[in-house]
Amino acid sequence: MMRSCSAATGANLDMQGFGGLDADAKSRYALPLRFTPGVATTLVAVGLVLRSPLWLGSMAFVALSGALVPRGMLIDLVYNVGVRHLFGGAPLPSTPKPRQFSYLISTVWLAGSATSFAYGLPLLGFLLGGGVVLGGTILTTTLWCLGSWFYRRGGLGDTRQWQRDRKDSAAAWSVAVDRNRSAADAGRHDEDDQQNERWQRRHGSPSRWTCAGRHDGTPRDKFANRI
Secondary structure (H helix, E strand, C coil): CCCCCCHHHHHHHHHHCCCCCCHHHHHHHCCHHHHHHHHHHHHHHHHHHHCCHHHHHHHHHHHHHHHHCCCCCHHHHHHHHHHHHHHCCCCCCCCCHHHHHHHHHHHHHHHHHHHHHHCCCHHHHHHHHHHHHHHHHHHHHHCCCHHHHHHHHCCCCCHHHHHHHHHHHHHHHHHHHHHHHHHHHHHHHHHHHHHHHHHHHHHCCHHHECCCEECCCCEHHHHHHHC
16 A cells, blocks of 8 residues: 655645645655756755856756746656656656746756856855755755745735645545554554464463363463463
8 A cells, every 4th residue: 555645745745736646646756756856956066066157057957947848847857768767657747837936946046156156256156056955955855845835925826726735635644644543453453363362272262261270170270370
């Protein structure tokens, strides 16, 4: 049985625009959706260490591909065409609007960082690029997206649909928790039954006992010492 993602993870995916996915799909994509921000954040960090306008400008172009083409984000394509086949994973879903908006913010900040290094303003370059690294790190580890949060707080898109998706995710998570708890309780009951069965095989059925002892003549005190 597929393990359900947490309520927080489900809410974060809803905020990014993945509310149309059911609980099983969210559980299936919760890890793969970290691939793109994880790789991108690492590459941006390398660009900052190198203080390379060309490197950071290239990463701005990568982010722009995600902002303009829902199924054309370059790192997503790398995952869909190559990486996922190593693990037998499903292709990533199309990039929803809030996540595209986040890519647009990253594009602007990375372009600003590249320009700053090119014109001898390293402090501004580190601030802009560092903001992208910080946001990408949070997105990779928690799936909470700063750009999507701006998108929602700004009232962009269908806010009412987002609220409905949040309620549906919370309800689905509650059902999954109850189901897992019931399965755990059933497993404990089965284990208790097995232990009782083993105990009866060793000591005999309780219905065979008498006040003085067992029908086989074992004195009560002697039998008590054997338990």
